[in-house]
């Protein structure tokens with residue numbers, strides 16, 4: 001009998017091995033279509049083959065492995081996540097969702113389980129979007145949402161996407177071949193670190209995702225009036241920073257009131273001098289919720305409150321929306337199957353939503369989608385301190401094994 005503890009340790013060690021493929025010395029940084037991406041794909045393919053899978057790379061640089069059942073025209077259950085990282089990122093964000101299913105396939109192979117479907121695992125080449133500035137390039141190629149205009153996007157060194165693809169050995173004229181639109185996909189399941197503190201707080205190894213939050217983003221500019229810090233009386237000022245400060249507090253309060261998350265993460269101030277009243281302050285707003293309607297309700301209140309504050313502090317306010325995405329719900333049937341699988345292993349099935357975007361959002365365009373979160377230390381991600389426990393990988397393997405059994409029963 002294969003020991004899940006050993007398999008989990010293997011996954012953990014493989015995460016360490018993949019962490020060696022980094023384009024920057026002393027930190028984790030693996031971006032789309034780099035030499036390190038190539039190395040990570042090759043290493044992952046090696047493990048896929050060792051687990052009993054056939055492997056290939058698609059026309060977008062995504063790495064695939066396939067574990068065939070005995071019925072050639074059977075449908076496919078797809079697992080996967082991304083193999084790229086942010087600069088100075090962690091070893092598990094994305095990577096865990098590629099390596100854990102490989103361990104699962106190894107177990108299925110060793111125990112000779114007869115399944116009514118094929119299993120494929122995909123390691124997406126780009127989710128983070130840190131090289132060409134747009135996210136989810138890998139999964140968008142697969143969902144058929146590729147945009148040829150991206151080919152001209154340049155990285156920091158002036159290399160455009162089409163050049164990078166050619167250097168990687170890919171033919172962008174064949175990119176449509178990466179689309180799985182006409183594939184017989186039963187479902188897509190993504191395993192991912194939580195990137196938040198909820199599971200740790202609840203003392204649970206895994207959790208089931210209900211939906212992936214939809215974000216809206218805006219850049220808000222405030223125009224006040226510059227003046228001498230010593231000579232302009234307080235009651236005659238049009239101080240853009242003072243207006244901003246009240247606005248940031250209002251955003252925070254309104255988000256709490258509506259149960260959404262809102263963040264002012266970017267701030268620019270002009271002229272930014274010690275003895276000058278600020279004349280221009282620009283800041284970002286990122287607002288997300290599991291429910292689009294709730295998010296938009298909070299956003300509407302933020303908009304009207306900011307207008308009130310702009311008037312009160314005598315600044316001109318300009319609002320530019322820069323991003324809008326709808327929340328993507330996980331498939332209810334798959335979600336409850338994952339919940340049952342978690343309960344089968346003796347763990348309380350906690351459902352939580354994902355505040356971060358994932359490849360699964362794109363795959364939801366193709367087939368039913370579900371996600372399983374794995375606890376991570378203090379909820380830290382996109383940082384070298386990102387950490388997981390081997391025991392939690394073992395717990396997720398138990399859940400996945402039960403999930404496969406239940407899924408096979410449903411699809412026989």
Ligand SMILES: [Zn+2]
Nearest residue numbers: 082093094127
């Ligand atoms: Zn990720």
